[in-house]
Amino acid sequence: MSIYDEKVWLSQYSPAQREPRTLEFDDALAMFDATVERSPDTDIIRYFDGSITARELDELSHAFAAGIIDAGFRSGERVVIYAQNVPQFVIAQVGTWKAGGIAVSANPMYRERELEEILRDSGATVLVALQSLYTDVAAKVVGATDVRTVITTSELEFQSANSGALAGAERTECPGTIDMGEMLTAFRGRTVPPAEIGPDTVAFLTYTSGTTGPPKGAMTTHRNVVFNAHTYRDWIGIGADDVILGVAPLFHITGLIGHIALSLLTGAPLVLMYRMDPVDTVETIEKQRATFTVGSITVFIALMNAENANRDALSSLTKICSGGAPIPPSTIAAFEEKFGHYIHNIYGLTETTSPSHCVPFGTRAPVDELTGATSVGVPVYDTVVRIVDDNGHDLPPGEVGELVTTGPQVVAGYWNKPEATANSIPDGVLHTGDVGYMDTNGWFYIIDRKKDQINASGYKVWPREVEDVLYEHDAVREAAVVGVPDPYRGETVKAFVSLRPGATVTPEELIAFTKSRLAAYKCPRAIEIMSDIPKTATGKLLRRELRAAPTASA
Known part of the structure; x- marks a missing residue:
C-alpha cells in the first residue's frame, strides 16, 4: 500500500468518506427521471419571479428533443449552448441528452474567433444561442461551420419581473433561426424514444478555459456527471429542502455539476440570475433563502463589498464551497467575520468533472505556515491523488510536485485529440499540471500552476x-x-x-x-x-x- 493509500483516508474522516460507493444511477437522465417521479410538482428552477417544476422541465426538455430531431438531429451529434445562466440552458442540456446527443457549453464571453473554434472543433450541428449573442457574434461565423439548425431565445423568457440583470433587456429578431419558445410550444406534449446512453456515453464536451493555449473539449461521460453530482450531495449534505444559488456560470464545469447536475439529482431548486451582480445576488439570497452555493473566491469578495450585504441577508447561506482560484486565508477569515459562515475550499479541474478534493464539512482547512496556502482538503470518494516529481516518481509528504489524479470523475479524454489525451490522461490517470504537496496528516495544498x-x-x-x-x-x-x-x-x-x-x-x-x-x-x-x-x-x-x-x- 502506498503512502497515499495510507494517509489520504484518515481515521478522523467518517467511514462514508473512505469507503467505495455504488452509484444509484447509470446516467444523468436516469438520475433526473427519479427526481421527476419523486417530486414532480416541486420547483427545480427559479428565475427571478418565474419557476419551473420538475414535471415541467421534463416536458420542456422532451419538447426540445422532439424539435431538434424534427429538424434532422441524429443521435451522437453535438448541440452547442451559447447562453448565460437562464432556464433555457438547462432545458437544452437535458433535451440534448433525450435526443441522444452531446451537449457542448460555450462561454457567452466568446467572440467570433473563439466561438467558431468551438463550433468547428466539436462539429456541432445545432446551436442554441441567446438572441443578442446570435446577432452580435454567432451570425457572423455559423455559416462557416457544420451547424444546420440555429435556435435563438431571449433572457426575458420564463419570468416577468424584468429586474436586476435583466433591466433594459429587449427581444431581438433573428431571421433564419428557430425561436426556442415557439418550438417548445409546438412540440410540448410529445415524447421521444429513450436514448441509447450509458455510463460511458459522453454527456458533455466541456472546453478547458484556454488560459494555457487553445481550448480542448474534455469528454465528460454520464458516469463522470453522476459520480460528482453524488459527491456534492453526499460530501456537503444537500437534499431536496436545500436551495442552490447559481453563481457559477452554467457553461463551466462547476455550474454544470455543482448547480445543474446537483439539482437534477436532489430535486433542490436551482436559482438562476442571468448574470451575477453582487447587490442583486444578496437580495436573491435573502428572498429565496438560498442555502448552498459554490463559486470562485472572487464571488465572495464581491459579496463582502456589496453595499447591501449583511449577516441577516446571508443568514440562510450556511453551505459554501469555493474553488477555481486560490483562496487567501485572510479572505476566508474576513467573510466569516462579516457573515458568520465558513468557506470550505474545494479543488478540481474540468478534467475531474469539478471536485477531486474538498474540505470535509464540519472541519476547517489548515493553513501552511511556510507558504500561507489554505489546504484544498482531502481527495473525495474513491479518488487517489499522488504527488510526483518530473520523472513521475512518488514524493513523500511535504515534498512539492505535480498532482496526479485517478478516480471515477476523471474524464475519458479530449475530443478528437488523442495525442493530448495520451500526454495528459494516459490510461485514465490525469496529470493536472498543478503543483502542490500533501502534509503528513493527508491534507493537500496547491502551490501554483507549473507554468506560472x-x-x-x-x-x-x-x-x-x-x-x-x-x-x-x-x-x-x-x-x-x-x-x-x-x-x-x-x-x-x-x-x-x-x-x-x-x-x-x-x-x-x-x-x-x-x-x-x-x-x-x-x-x-x-x-x-x-x-x-x-x-x-x-x-x-x-x-x-x-x-x-x-x-x-x-
Whole structure:
C-alpha cells in the first residue's frame, strides 16, 4: 500500500468518506427521471419571479428533443449552448441528452474567433444561442461551420419581473433561426424514444478555459456527471429542502455539476440570475433563502463589498464551497467575520468533472505556515491523488510536485485529440499540471500552476505565495502576480492589484508591506494598481493577459 493509500483516508474522516460507493444511477437522465417521479410538482428552477417544476422541465426538455430531431438531429451529434445562466440552458442540456446527443457549453464571453473554434472543433450541428449573442457574434461565423439548425431565445423568457440583470433587456429578431419558445410550444406534449446512453456515453464536451493555449473539449461521460453530482450531495449534505444559488456560470464545469447536475439529482431548486451582480445576488439570497452555493473566491469578495450585504441577508447561506482560484486565508477569515459562515475550499479541474478534493464539512482547512496556502482538503470518494516529481516518481509528504489524479470523475479524454489525451490522461490517470504537496496528516495544498513559476536570478518564486501576502493588506481587493522580463535577473516579480471601495494605497507602500513579510527575492519590484484585474468568467486570473500588457515590464 502506498503512502497515499495510507494517509489520504484518515481515521478522523467518517467511514462514508473512505469507503467505495455504488452509484444509484447509470446516467444523468436516469438520475433526473427519479427526481421527476419523486417530486414532480416541486420547483427545480427559479428565475427571478418565474419557476419551473420538475414535471415541467421534463416536458420542456422532451419538447426540445422532439424539435431538434424534427429538424434532422441524429443521435451522437453535438448541440452547442451559447447562453448565460437562464432556464433555457438547462432545458437544452437535458433535451440534448433525450435526443441522444452531446451537449457542448460555450462561454457567452466568446467572440467570433473563439466561438467558431468551438463550433468547428466539436462539429456541432445545432446551436442554441441567446438572441443578442446570435446577432452580435454567432451570425457572423455559423455559416462557416457544420451547424444546420440555429435556435435563438431571449433572457426575458420564463419570468416577468424584468429586474436586476435583466433591466433594459429587449427581444431581438433573428431571421433564419428557430425561436426556442415557439418550438417548445409546438412540440410540448410529445415524447421521444429513450436514448441509447450509458455510463460511458459522453454527456458533455466541456472546453478547458484556454488560459494555457487553445481550448480542448474534455469528454465528460454520464458516469463522470453522476459520480460528482453524488459527491456534492453526499460530501456537503444537500437534499431536496436545500436551495442552490447559481453563481457559477452554467457553461463551466462547476455550474454544470455543482448547480445543474446537483439539482437534477436532489430535486433542490436551482436559482438562476442571468448574470451575477453582487447587490442583486444578496437580495436573491435573502428572498429565496438560498442555502448552498459554490463559486470562485472572487464571488465572495464581491459579496463582502456589496453595499447591501449583511449577516441577516446571508443568514440562510450556511453551505459554501469555493474553488477555481486560490483562496487567501485572510479572505476566508474576513467573510466569516462579516457573515458568520465558513468557506470550505474545494479543488478540481474540468478534467475531474469539478471536485477531486474538498474540505470535509464540519472541519476547517489548515493553513501552511511556510507558504500561507489554505489546504484544498482531502481527495473525495474513491479518488487517489499522488504527488510526483518530473520523472513521475512518488514524493513523500511535504515534498512539492505535480498532482496526479485517478478516480471515477476523471474524464475519458479530449475530443478528437488523442495525442493530448495520451500526454495528459494516459490510461485514465490525469496529470493536472498543478503543483502542490500533501502534509503528513493527508491534507493537500496547491502551490501554483507549473507554468506560472517565476525564476528570478535562479530563485524560484510561486505567484500564489506573494498574492496571499498582498491580500493581507486592508486596502487590497484582488491581487495577481506574474513574472516579467528583467535585463539583469532574467525575470522579476510584478504585481497587479485592485483596491477595496474607498481604499487608498500607493505601490511603494504595498512593496514595503511585502518586504516586511517575504524574502527580498520574492517581493514585487513593481506594482500596478488597476480598477479590475482581468479574469476568466469563472474567476481565474488571466496571468497571460497581464504578462502581455504594454505596462507589464517592470
